[in-house]
Amino acid sequence: MLSENVTGTARAQVEARLLDLSLGGALLHLAAALEVGAIIDLCVPLGGGAWVQAEVKRCTRREGGYEVGLEFVGVHPQDERRLREYLERPR
DSSP: OOOOOOOOOOOOOOOEEEEEEOSSEEEEEESSOOOTTOEEEEEEOSSSOEEEEEEEEEEEEETTEEEEEEEEEEEOHHHHHHHHHHHHSOO
Protein backbone atom coordinates (compact mmCIF):
# COMPACT_ATOMS: atom_id res chain seq x y z
CA MET A 1 0.00 0.00 0.00
CA LEU A 2 1.26 3.49 -0.88
CA SER A 3 1.64 6.04 1.88
CA GLU A 4 2.37 9.15 -0.21
CA ASN A 5 0.30 12.29 0.38
CA VAL A 6 -1.79 13.37 -2.59
CA THR A 7 -3.21 16.83 -3.11
CA GLY A 8 -5.75 18.12 -5.58
CA THR A 9 -9.07 19.80 -5.95
CA ALA A 10 -12.56 18.43 -5.74
CA ARG A 11 -15.47 19.50 -7.93
CA ALA A 12 -18.61 20.65 -6.23
CA GLN A 13 -21.76 22.38 -7.27
CA VAL A 14 -21.92 25.76 -5.55
CA GLU A 15 -24.88 28.11 -5.54
CA ALA A 16 -24.00 31.58 -6.79
CA ARG A 17 -25.79 34.84 -7.51
CA LEU A 18 -24.90 36.51 -10.80
CA LEU A 19 -24.16 40.22 -10.20
CA ASP A 20 -22.82 41.20 -13.62
CA LEU A 21 -22.27 39.52 -16.97
CA SER A 22 -20.38 40.41 -20.14
CA LEU A 23 -18.89 38.53 -23.10
CA GLY A 24 -15.55 38.52 -21.29
CA GLY A 25 -16.55 37.48 -17.81
CA ALA A 26 -18.86 37.64 -14.84
CA LEU A 27 -19.12 38.88 -11.29
CA LEU A 28 -20.64 36.46 -8.77
CA HIS A 29 -21.60 36.44 -5.11
CA LEU A 30 -20.75 33.15 -3.38
CA ALA A 31 -20.94 31.87 0.16
CA ALA A 32 -17.44 30.35 -0.13
CA ALA A 33 -14.14 31.78 -1.36
CA LEU A 34 -12.50 30.65 -4.60
CA GLU A 35 -8.75 30.66 -5.11
CA VAL A 36 -7.47 33.39 -7.43
CA GLY A 37 -6.05 31.75 -10.54
CA ALA A 38 -8.31 28.70 -10.30
CA ILE A 39 -10.09 27.58 -13.47
CA ILE A 40 -13.76 26.76 -12.94
CA ASP A 41 -16.62 25.47 -15.07
CA LEU A 42 -19.70 27.66 -14.93
CA CYS A 43 -23.20 27.31 -16.32
CA VAL A 44 -24.65 30.73 -17.11
CA PRO A 45 -28.48 30.50 -16.95
CA LEU A 46 -29.53 31.67 -20.41
CA GLY A 47 -32.61 29.56 -21.02
CA GLY A 48 -30.94 26.16 -21.17
CA GLY A 49 -27.58 27.34 -19.87
CA ALA A 50 -24.30 28.23 -21.52
CA TRP A 51 -21.22 26.44 -20.21
CA VAL A 52 -18.00 28.41 -19.93
CA GLN A 53 -14.59 27.94 -18.38
CA ALA A 54 -13.44 30.90 -16.35
CA GLU A 55 -10.38 31.98 -14.41
CA VAL A 56 -10.89 33.48 -10.97
CA LYS A 57 -9.31 36.93 -11.18
CA ARG A 58 -10.31 38.24 -7.76
CA CYS A 59 -12.12 37.10 -4.65
CA THR A 60 -13.11 39.74 -2.11
CA ARG A 61 -14.83 39.20 1.23
CA ARG A 62 -18.23 40.91 1.27
CA GLU A 63 -21.18 40.89 3.64
CA GLY A 64 -22.67 37.41 3.58
CA GLY A 65 -19.94 35.84 1.45
CA TYR A 66 -17.50 36.64 -1.34
CA GLU A 67 -17.58 38.68 -4.52
CA VAL A 68 -15.76 36.75 -7.23
CA GLY A 69 -14.57 38.27 -10.52
CA LEU A 70 -14.20 35.82 -13.40
CA GLU A 71 -12.62 36.08 -16.84
CA PHE A 72 -13.98 33.65 -19.43
CA VAL A 73 -11.13 31.60 -20.90
CA GLY A 74 -13.08 28.94 -22.77
CA VAL A 75 -16.48 29.33 -24.42
CA HIS A 76 -17.92 27.05 -27.10
CA PRO A 77 -18.85 29.13 -30.19
CA GLN A 78 -22.52 28.12 -29.88
CA ASP A 79 -22.61 29.19 -26.24
CA GLU A 80 -20.78 32.44 -27.10
CA ARG A 81 -23.48 33.19 -29.69
CA ARG A 82 -26.22 32.55 -27.12
CA LEU A 83 -24.43 34.74 -24.59
CA ARG A 84 -24.05 37.56 -27.13
CA GLU A 85 -27.75 37.34 -28.11
CA TYR A 86 -28.77 37.45 -24.45
CA LEU A 87 -26.62 40.51 -23.73
CA GLU A 88 -27.88 42.38 -26.82
CA ARG A 89 -31.56 41.97 -25.88
CA PRO A 90 -33.29 45.20 -24.85
CA ARG A 91 -34.07 45.35 -21.14
